[in-house]
Amino acid sequence: MEIIVPIRQVPDVALNIRVNDGVVVEDGVSFVISSWDETAIEGALQMTEELGGEVTLLGIGPQRVSEALRKGLAMGAHKAIHVLYEEGQTDSFGYAKIMTKVMEGRNYDMILTGKQAQDTDAGLTASMLAEFLELPQVTNIIRFGDLAADGLTVYRKGDHGTEVLGLKLPAVVTVNDSLNEPRLASMRGIMMAKKKPMESLTPADLGMNAEELGLQGSMTEVLKFEKPESRKEGERFEGEETETVPMTLQKLVSEAKLAV
């Protein structure tokens, strides 16, 4: 089972994210692997541990992305591909095009990744990639079943319930974090990560030219980032519930127009 896991390096959204002049401030920011992609790495590792094969990570971005790839290698992935990319703002369409080029000529059974990236929360790239590669896709899976001759069983969280699907590989699959709890890197893993193969490519190596990269290669554009209007802390009520609850409900009805 050869699995490619595209990962995205994102600012740690658990920490304070600042905006200056419509642009996200990167200075002093801690970068991490997007959480759903960690789930994907774990899913891929579990599968290759059971069925054999290798997990290859793919990261696209500036030099710092290699650190995220090394952390993924420290978790247990076997090799990594870093597309050194500094073309500026690029949307999901643009990234999907680059990934399509990376996949050319490569052998894989599955492209497995998180259902959305924690910085954009867009959830578009993987499906666009599937369309460009003319592969089947299943998104938002919460469980893997068995691999049989007639396909891999996957469980997808859909709108009407959990869908049980049989998927013939190769395919593109995106994961929901209910799938697993990603493992932590061990000391040995951290050390060995330095020795694992990391392929370094540029867009030129992929035969891409300027019109296909950055804003020029994108279909959508971010005009600016802003802090949303923050919710202000409202009123607090402390004391006996027999008093605070009716007081609150009264205010909800009179001030907030609650109707039951």
Place this chain on the structure above:
Amino acid sequence: MTERMWNNHEMLPSYDVVIIGGGAHGLATAYYLAKNHGITNVAVMEQKFIGYGGSGRNTAILRSNYRTEEGILFYDQSLKLYEDLAQDLDYNLMFSQQGHFTLGHSTASMQALTTRAAYNQAVGVDSTILEPPEIKKMLPEIDISNHPRYPIMGALYHPPGGIIRHDAVVWSYARGADRRGVHIHQLTEVQDIIVEDGEVRGVETSRGRINCKQVVSCVAGWSSEICKMVGVKLPLVTHPLQALVTTDYKPWLHHVVVSSTLHIYLSQSDRGELVCGNGIDHYPHYGMRSTLGFLESYAAHLLELFPILHNVSVQRQWAGLCDMTPDYSPIISMVEEVDGFYVNCGWGTWGFKGSPASGWNTAQMVAERKTPERIAGFRHDRYVKNRLVGEKAAASVGN
């Protein structure tokens, strides 16, 4: 309803003493001002929340096996205060005096450690040199074989050293101070210190002005920012210092282990996690970020000492700031040019273990308006007078 450990008071328009910095040093100073000297009209101003800085980020190792007479006596006073602190503050600080190893990996290193042992013993601090077989008996998992690069040649063993719960120290000092009438103001940034005719008059904060006669700066990594406000220049450079904890394991490491040559130290907390630290990052910086480089170098060195830990998982990384002095000793001093201003800083990588003695002596200095004998060596002007208290060999890893 549970009782609060410390209270939020209305900020008064004036206090006798304003302490800038709500870490262990600032809170200990406040506590001892109240307890030892009956000075309770005190405010501690903390820009974020207490323990936000180094006090909440260190690896909680306590010891007194320093190199200079000033250093040994100071940290010994501190360690002895720590021994009684839980009773004094009526709070379980989980001080485990489990013994502390400093491993030597070269002849030069062993010479330095032997000298330290001698100096310690001369002033009555318990330190001895152990041979590798004796080390192995106490640390069975350690590798004392003949490594090609850094074999263990011996260790400085210091029985009174150990580990403590750092947050508990901060909180209980805060409670102790609060109970004695000290006001602790969190989320309150000191933005300027008002000096007129060479005397302190008050401070400007993000919540308004406070009049006071004495200001004590206890902000460690941020000291340059505060000292700028009174025009005092100190030879401090701030560097990040990183740390990590692993996932938890059954208790197996019963002593603190430090390797100066390999630049690492570790201990096992009461929760079973290995608490691990390194030397400072090479670049001066105010960022408290974790890096992969630290993780990789730590992993490599840890596995040289304890090969069986190869499967141990890293749970979390973090960093703090260290205000480094040229001689690796602190600066606890009044500043004559600004009457009423006292500076307590230069705690580099050696601050947390010194908190009680730092607070005790700083309080005495503020109360009596003169420098106590114990900290005479730590004046801020020793650098121009060439009276350095050289503790680099003993204060940090990295030699």
Place this chain on the structure above:
Amino acid sequence: MPKVLVVAESKNGEIKKPTLELLSLAKSQNLQAETILIGNDVSSHADLLAGYGAEKVYLADDAGLSIYNTSQFTALVEDAAKQSGATQIWLTSSETGRDLTPRVAARFGVGALSDVTELEINGDDITVVRPCMATKLVQQCRFRNDGLKVISIRAGTYEATEASAGSADTVSLSIPEGDPRVEVRNIQVEETNEIELNEASIVVSVGRGTGGTEGCEFVKPLAGEMGAAFGASRAVCDAGWMPHKHQVGQTGTVVSPDFYFAFGISGAIQHLAGMSGSKVIVAINKDAEAPIFKVADYGIIGDLFKAVPVFQEEVGKLKN
């Protein structure tokens, strides 16, 4: 001429509210709108959709379409879009919408903007606002191309306005072959009688403070009595106290009701990201320092087990 194709959705024999929100939005913007409805036994909804403003209803009604699959749904939307000459395709932010939006966009070789919470429409010139960084930030975006624009809009962003009676102009789509590489074998459906989380105007939600399944079940009846949907935090679902379908949060359902009642929920980031769009947040928690109080419009510091019976009594009084 701008023309919107709304990808409609139905569930349990009803058109889902977000679909009506999209049609209402098109109407309020004076945009020509058509809609496509895919499913099994859905043709009867055509008139309703027409009443909400759909000038044409493209129908794909087939037993094989009762459960979503990417391949056929994408092909059908592609067909309808081509037939309709739509310049914009609007989808909802349901799991179907999330799967379909990028695939449809890529099918046409264009980009997409997803999970939009604000739209500024000038004909085909569209600027959107959408949340990002776990809703800590919002970004303002626009399309760079002139061609087809594919957008998914977060449920609850716009109101569904009152409809008139309608008579639909329907077009039957030919059902394409499914992709043999994906076999939909089964669907594990959970109880169907409850109000949908992302359609409810009131949500009553439980967190770790309930202490277990029993605690959650203690609060649940209040939801019914208030006519509210019942939600749960990720901690509660991961611990197995409540089924995942109740999960509110970035990885569960993102909700934006008029009122969100959080019982025993501390307010972890990914939970806040899933409900911060609520108009009014009411938090009930023992811990005065819980992060949720920072975003709650009304915060009750107290024991939820004592509060719930009082809520039930007071709600009962309000209903009478």
